[in-house]
Amino acid sequence: QVQLQQSGAELVKPGTSVKLSCKASGYTFTSNHMNWIKQTTGQGLEWIGIINPGSGGTSYNVKFKGKATLTVDKSSSTAFMQLSSLTPEDSAVYYCARDVSEDEYYFDYWGQGVMVTVSS
Amino acid sequence: DIQMTQSPASLSASLGETVTIECLASEDIYSNLAWYQQKPGKSPQLLIYYANSLNDGVPSRFSGSGSGTQYSLKINSLQSEDVSIYFCQQNYDSPPTFGGGTKLELK
Numbered sequence: 038q039v040q041l042q043q044s045g046a047e048l049v050k051p052g053t054s055v056k057l058s059c060k061a062s063g064y065t066f067t068s069n070h071m072n073w074i075k076q077t078t079g080q081g082l083e084w085i086g087i088i089n090p091g092s093g094g095t096s097y098n099v100k101f102k103g104k105a106t107l108t109v110d111k112s113s114s115t116a117f118m119q120l121s122s123l124t125p126e127d128s129a130v131y132y133c134a135r136d137v138s139e140d141e142y143y144f145d146y147w148g149q150g151v152m153v154t155v156s157s
Numbered sequence: 158d159i160q161m162t163q164s165p166a167s168l169s170a171s172l173g174e175t176v177t178i179e180c181l182a183s184e185d186i187y188s189n190l191a192w193y194q195q196k197p198g199k200s201p202q203l204l205i206y207y208a209n210s211l212n213d214g215v216p217s218r219f220s221g222s223g224s225g226t227q228y229s230l231k232i233n234s235l236q237s238e239d240v241s242i243y244f245c246q247q248n249y250d251s252p253p254t255f256g257g258g259t260k261l262e263l264k
Contacts (some may be wrong), residue, residue: 082244082255084199100253134199140247143191144214147200 039063041133041148048154053123059116059133059148066114067091070136072144073118074105077129086137088116096140123155159183159247170263174235178259180245182226189249192221193232194241195258201244212255228261237263 044058059071073085086097088107095107104127106119116133130152134144160183170176176212180190188208201233203212205221218233232239240263245256 081257082246084253084255097249100252134201137203137206142253143203143206143246143253144193144201145203147202150200 040088040147041146042075043131043133043148043151046152046154048156049123050157051124051155053085054119054121054125055153056095056117056119057131057133057151057153059118061114061116061135064135064155065094066109067112070098070139071083071107071109072142073105073136074117074144074147075101076131076132084142085118085131086088087140087142089139090114090116123153125155128155158252159160159186159250159254160257161245161247161254163245163259164241165258165259166257167262169262170235171264172235172237174262176232178230178243178245178261180223180228180230180256181227182249185187186249188224189247190204190221190223190228191246191248192219193244193246195244196238196241197198204237204243232261235263 040062042060049055065088072087075083077113088095090109107116131151132150133148135146137143137145162181165181173247190208209221220231220241242258242260
C-alpha cells in the first residue's frame, strides 16, 4: 500500500536551515508528483510547492520562493524539502502529499507530518 | 490567489443527523474542488475531488455538490468516526488554496 514516511520532529534555531525527508513506498515514485504543504493553527493549510520526481522539475507558491527548496533522490524514492533562514513564523507541521497524478493538485496520500519548531 | 471561505467554522450535530458544510470561492473554480477530512492528530485524507467524485474507500454517506463559486459537502447519517475537521481546496488555479476548515463535533 502507498505510504509516505516523513522524518522526525525538529527543534531548530532562528536563522538556520532544516531539511525534511519523505520516503515513498508502495507505488512507482516517478509516476506521481509530490507536494509539500504547511499547516499552522493560525494560517491553516498552505501549499508550498510541487516536484516532479522523474525530472526534478519544481513549481513553488510565490510566498515560499526563497524559503523552500524541493529535491528528490530517485534511488531511494525520497523527496526532500529544505527550509532556510528559519524564523518563528516557520514553526508548523509540514506534510508531503502525493499528487493523484501529474500536476492535478489533488492530494491522495499524505505523510504523517513533521513538526518544526523554530526557537532560540 | 483564490480565497476559499468555509462555513460554519464549527458545527455540533447528533448521531444519525445529516450535516452540510459550505465552501465559497472568491471566483469561479469550475468544479475544481476537493474535500478533505482531518481526524484529531492525523493527516488530512482526500474524501471528494472534482466537487462530487468520491475517493476510493470513502463511505457513500459523504457526498459533494456545487458549481461556480459555491460548493457543499453533505454527510448523511452522522457517525461517531466522522468527528473531524473538514477542509475544502481548489485546484483550478495555482497556488492551490484551502478553506479555513470546519470543526465537526458530536452533540
